[in-house]
Amino acid sequence: MKEKVLTLLTLIFIALSISGFTYAQWNDTIVVSNTMTFDYWNDSLNMGFVNPLICWDDETTKDVGKFNCYYTDLKTDSVTAKQANETLIITTTNAYPGYKVHCNFTVENIGTLPLHINETGISDDTGGLTFTGNGTSADPWIGIDANGNPIFNITITPEVVCNNLSSGETLEFELTICITQNVEECHTYSFQVKIMYEQGT
Amino acid sequence: MPHKKYIILTMVLAIYALLNVFHPGTLMAYIFPSTCWTILALATLWICGFQRIQSWFNKRIFFTAALISVFQIFALIDAGLITGFGKTAVSFTPTGLTINLILVLSTLLGTEFSRAYLMKNFGKKKPFLTLGLVTLLYTFINVSIFGFLTFTDPLAFSKFLGTGFLPAVTENLLASYIALLGGPIAAIAYRGPLQAFQWFSPILPDLPWGYETLLSVMVPTIGFVVLNQYATQRLLRRIGIKTKTTKPRRLSKPEKSSIKGWTIVSVLCVLMVWTSTGLLGFYPTVVASGSMRPTMEVGDIAISIKTPLETIKVGDIIQYWQEGEMILHRTVEIRGEGDARLFITKGDANPEPDIDPVQVAQIKGKLVFTIPKLGWISIYIKTAIINIWLLLSTNTTLAYATLTAITLTISIYIIRAYKSRPSYWQRKRGW
Numbered sequence: 001m002k003e004k005v006l007t008l009l010t011l012i013f014i015a016l017s018i019s020g021f022t023y024a025q026w027n028d029t030i031v032v033s034n035t036m037t038f039d040y041w042n043d044s045l046n047m048g049f050v051n052p053l054i055c056w057d058d059e060t061t062k063d064v065g066k067f068n069c070y071y072t073d074l075k076t077d078s079v080t081a082k083q084a085n086e087t088l089i090i091t092t093t094n095a096y097p098g099y100k101v102h103c104n105f106t107v108e109n110i111g112t113l114p115l116h117i118n119e120t121g122i123s124d125d126t127g128g129l130t131f132t133g134n135g136t137s138a139d140p141w142i143g144i145d146a147n148g149n150p151i152f153n154i155t156i157t158p159e160v161v162c163n164n165l166s167s168g169e170t171l172e173f174e175l176t177i178c179i180t181q182n183v184e185e186c187h188t189y190s191f192q193v194k195i196m197y198e199q200g201t
Numbered sequence: 202m203p204h205k206k207y208i209i210l211t212m213v214l215a216i217y218a219l220l221n222v223f224h225p226g227t228l229m230a231y232i233f234p235s236t237c238w239t240i241l242a243l244a245t246l247w248i249c250g251f252q253r254i255q256s257w258f259n260k261r262i263f264f265t266a267a268l269i270s271v272f273q274i275f276a277l278i279d280a281g282l283i284t285g286f287g288k289t290a291v292s293f294t295p296t297g298l299t300i301n302l303i304l305v306l307s308t309l310l311g312t313e314f315s316r317a318y319l320m321k322n323f324g325k326k327k328p329f330l331t332l333g334l335v336t337l338l339y340t341f342i343n344v345s346i347f348g349f350l351t352f353t354d355p356l357a358f359s360k361f362l363g364t365g366f367l368p369a370v371t372e373n374l375l376a377s378y379i380a381l382l383g384g385p386i387a388a389i390a391y392r393g394p395l396q397a398f399q400w401f402s403p404i405l406p407d408l409p410w411g412y413e414t415l416l417s418v419m420v421p422t423i424g425f426v427v428l429n430q431y432a433t434q435r436l437l438r439r440i441g442i443k444t445k446t447t448k449p450r451r452l453s454k455p456e457k458s459s460i461k462g463w464t465i466v467s468v469l470c471v472l473m474v475w476t477s478t479g480l481l482g483f484y485p486t487v488v489a490s491g492s493m494r495p496t497m498e499v500g501d502i503a504i505s506i507k508t509p510l511e512t513i514k515v516g517d518i519i520q521y522w523q524e525g526e527m528i529l530h531r532t533v534e535i536r537g538e539g540d541a542r543l544f545i546t547k548g549d550a551n552p553e554p555d556i557d558p559v560q561v562a563q564i565k566g567k568l569v570f571t572i573p574k575l576g577w578i579s580i581y582i583k584t585a586i587i588n589i590w591l592l593l594s595t596n597t598t599l600a601y602a603t604l605t606a607i608t609l610t611i612s613i614y615i616i617r618a619y620k621s622r623p624s625y626w627q628r629k630r631g632w
Contacts, residue, residue: 045290074357078365080224081345083357113230115290166226199292201231201300 048084065095238311257384281406492548
């Protein structure tokens with residue numbers, strides 16, 4: 001009996017705490033972000049970047065810029081035990097106008113259900129750059145600095161959006177970065193590319 | 202017939218093997234698992250009979266299971282209010298909804314009917330062993346056993362344990378126990394709402410994996426302990442586990458005072474949580490910077506109340522949100538009228554007013570009084586938590602060791618909770 005009363009009290013305490021907390025929070029604002037890491041709770045729907053990741057630039061003799069590409073945020077699908085990365089990070093350093101970097105990356109559906117790529121996104125978490133466009137050849141992403149100058153154009157070919165992937169299927173894309181005339185000397189630019197997807201039916 | 206239980210067990214194992222080996226594409230990705238689980242559900246129903254399943258139903262266990270499920274969903278939503286929400290990847294087209302409904306329903310029925318049948322048939326002689334084995338079997342249907350062999354990075358392994366394996370173990374442990382005590386309907390009452398939330402909610406909490414592990418493990422563990430309290434001798438006898446009756450006894454004096462103590466502590470804790478979140482109409486905030494010196498020192502607790510905006514005058518100290526931070530500064534100028542008003546603020550110790558004016562929507566309240574020094578406790582605790590978190594996030598081995606220690610503690614706690622149930626010892630000692 002004592003244990004039951006204690007359990008009941010604990011439950012009441014937890015429930016009241018949560019309801020009070022919920023009320024207080026909802027009373028203010030609720031923020032719904034437009035992207036999320038989809039590995040939570042629904043491992044049937046899971047996609048990410050996988051190897052190979054091959055990056056190169058057009059310059060072979062002159063030192064007119066440096067680049068670094070890598071995947072990060074490794075996740076594992078608990079049903080298939082396959083691994084993939086959530087984010088592709090590309091950094092260019094000390095690049096001169098006209099410098100071009102190419103990056104071949106691969107995405108894989110590591111879940112068990114079919115997926116449909118519905119959106120791509122690009123961001124600079126340091127806040128130094130804003131972006132326009134949608135990353136296609138027709139409307140490339142343009143990275144714009146704090147002064148409003150376009151710094152680089154980015155395209156992904158073939159078009160990423162509207163592709164469907166069955167479980168275990170992979171797709172390869174090429175991302176190209178072209179540095180414009182407004183680039184600042186001795187400056188490092190870094191940005192993240194994310195691919196958003198939904199269940200394919 | 203006794204061999205029928207082995208037919209169901211074989212079917213479950215066959216489905217486990219099939220689902221792990223075959224991952225067909227397009228529409229077959231839905232048809233294949235749905236068919237497997239539907240066949241299993243129908244086979245169990247045919248072998249078991251609907252009347253027998255009805256006889257396993259227990260109203261109290263059913264409602265407790267549903268409550269635990271709702272509690273888990275609320276806990277997840279609450280966590281989402283702190284960390285944020287995100288759009289689900291699940292399709293919400295009519296076709297998508299129909300396909301998902303069939304997939305979720307067939308999986309739920311197949312899983313819970315077979316689970317309850319196995320628990321009821323194997324669990325009478327050795328309930329504890331059956332509980333463990335059935336839990337593991339259904340866990341590995343959801344989580345690949347090969348996942349344990351593929352890791353090279355300890356952090357990735359910890360993440361896999363935290364977000365995949367441990368939540369699956371605790372959820373299946375609770376579902377198996379519910380199935381033993383209340384049959385498949387009660388187990389569906391627990392897992393159904395969770396599945397519905399996962400598959401049919403347009404937004405889901407976007408939790409960092411540490412939060413996810415904590416909630417997904419702790420709530421079913423609490424649920425298990427709660428349910429264990431309902432495993433009365435009468436109920437255990439009803440489901441075929443033999444126990445002997447003991448006389449009910451009155452509570453002793455220390456036990457009564459302990460309950461009183463718990464009540465007081467619970468009420469105080471609730472009040473503390475409500476107060477800190479502003480539910481009671483005032484907001485306590487710990488002063489973390491010296492910008493309002495000498496009016497407020499670092500470590501003071503500032504109490505603000507919600508107040509009509511018309512009553513805020515130049516000279517009042519207002520509390521407001523700016524770029525994710527709560528700030529307390531003095532109003533030095535008010536521009537505009539109505540909802541378009543802008544409040545120019547300045548810290549008493551700052552030489553210039555703040556650059557960004559405060560908009561009406563940002564304001565939380567007006568300062569009424571301060572409690573000196575009391576906020577240092579909060580600052581020390583916060584610093585300690587941040588330091589521990591930094592230590593764990595930079596040292597993967599330590600993080601892995603900590604997670605293992607937590608897992609072991611929870612496992613030991615569950616086993617002890619189960620074994621400390623009076624009926625367990627009565628059976629063990631043959632009373």
